[in-house]
Amino acid sequence: MPLILFDDNAHLTLRPLTFTRPVADLRIGILTIAEKWAKHLNDTFSFHTQPYLQGKFPVQVAQHNIFINGCICPDEHLLEAISALNTGDALYHHDQLVAVKLDESDAKSFDPMASFGTIKKHEHPVVSVHRPEDIFRKNDIELRRDFQLLTRSRTSATISSTNVILGDDFFAEDDAVAECSTFNTKNGPIYLGRNSEVWEGTHVRGALALCHDSQIKLGTKIYGATTIGPRCRVGGEINNAVLWGHTSKGHEGYLGNSVLGEWCNIGADSNNSNLKNNYSEVKLWDYSTEHYRRTGLQFCGLIMGDHSKCGINTMFNTGTVVGVSANVYGAGYPPNFVPDFSWGGADGFELYRMTKVYETVERVYSRRELVLDDTEKKLLQDIFDLTRSFRSFH
Structure with a gap:
């Protein structure tokens, strides 16, 4: 059925x-x-x-x-x-x-x-x-469930003896590669998908899911519960974050209590705050009410929609929401809500025109041997129209 x-x-x-x-x-x-x-x-x-x-x-x-x-x-x-x-x-x-x-x-x-x-x-x-924050809040529960679902009655592939594995909840799919890294499963399981790679000097404290065809770069530090979706590349320091797929956070910088959509890119040395200086409750922009709402959370970082990117040394404040296909750059903190299809930073934003959006997506897709077809173009145009009211510069 x-x-x-x-x-x-x-x-x-x-x-x-x-x-x-x-x-x-x-x-x-x-x-x-x-x-x-x-x-x-x-x-x-x-x-x-x-x-x-x-x-x-x-x-x-x-x-x-x-x-x-x-x-x-x-x-x-x-x-x-x-x-x-x-x-x-x-x-x-x-x-x-x-x-x-x-x-x-x-x-x-x-x-x-x-x-x-x-x-x-x-x-x-x-x-x-x-709510968007439910994704990272409940990721630990679902990562443990999925680990059992995918590995029950199966035997992990063997990985290099240069690695150190603590605890028993470690599973590597075929063709997963790791060298000179430490995997601590005592706080949660660690799952390496097929054709994934963990480069030397990485330290992981579970729970972690590294999905198929993704890479963790040299010297990365990851804390659970974190999910790296398919065909991603990550580096730096990551804590309780979910990246969905085809997304890169390949350099130094901190990402914590956050969710990144597909086809996102985080510039080198960019960071997000996940805790306010006064330790107060974090608020997030809510599209359904068009206001900031209370989350009940003390730790809440960055929520980023598909196709969005930030330049080097970007600083995201606690509880920042970035819409679909936004491009954030420049000195200072951008606002806590960056509208969809916007281009700019702390000094202000302008419209990210659809012709430029298509050009960027076409280049990004071509690197993965994919094509931006008419269905995807129409989808992006529909989202552009749906989000028009959130852009004061439209």
Whole structure:
């Protein structure tokens, strides 16, 4: 029974991270939320998401379908409850729709706000993501779960004897390479994906996920729980951060309690603050309210949307949100909210015009032998239009 991961209001509250993707395409732990469900249920998946995203993420309806809320991560209790559903049954956690089984005709008109036939309640706690900071806050829980899911009944590949491994929760996929580095798994598991590389002098304290085809450069220091997504390159000092894929933080500088989207680049010696000087609660810009909101967190760093970049020696204040396709540079601290498709820094911003955006993305994609096609161009243009009101210089 194919899976369809649907968006609810979390798609609005998770911006800018969800401007470019369905909620279930978010990475937390080792896998994306959609990949977790598909692996547990051993089936294919598609997305029921925002109309402007459907060109890139089309929904695929079959004769029988399971709709699952894309902001909720699977666990054994949820899997048992969903397997017990009959066609037409809906599972709720408090007032939130978790899952519903629908035949083809009802699936084509699915609305998460609709009323369903038989309602079942799920009383166990669930891990869900509703705000950008939930990604790094709950990454430790999901990294441990994904580690067990991916490594159960399997044996790690052998890595070089030049490394030091402390504890037992270490797993390397085939073709993972590491030399002259230390891996401390006593505080959390360490997972090295296929074709990943850990260069000499790196020190890791788990939990860590280094996904496939990614690299950790010489002398890097990483603290858990941290996820380095596929085809990333990182260096410097990283603490409790999630990088989704095709993103580079390849030089010295600190990144902590942060989330970076895809195709981001952090310039050399750039840093983010994750703790205010007066130790007070951190606030974050909220797209859904267009105001700063309280996070309840003392430690909260940088949230950066896809395709955004910063120049060398950039200093990000505690609790900074950078939108999609922004370019930040210059001396001083940029503001705590950098609008999507903006170009500048502490001295002010101007519009990052779409012709220039396309040129940059084309160059970045070509380095990975990818092509910026019309679907991606339209997606970026749609996001540009959606975010117009946040740019005072538009």
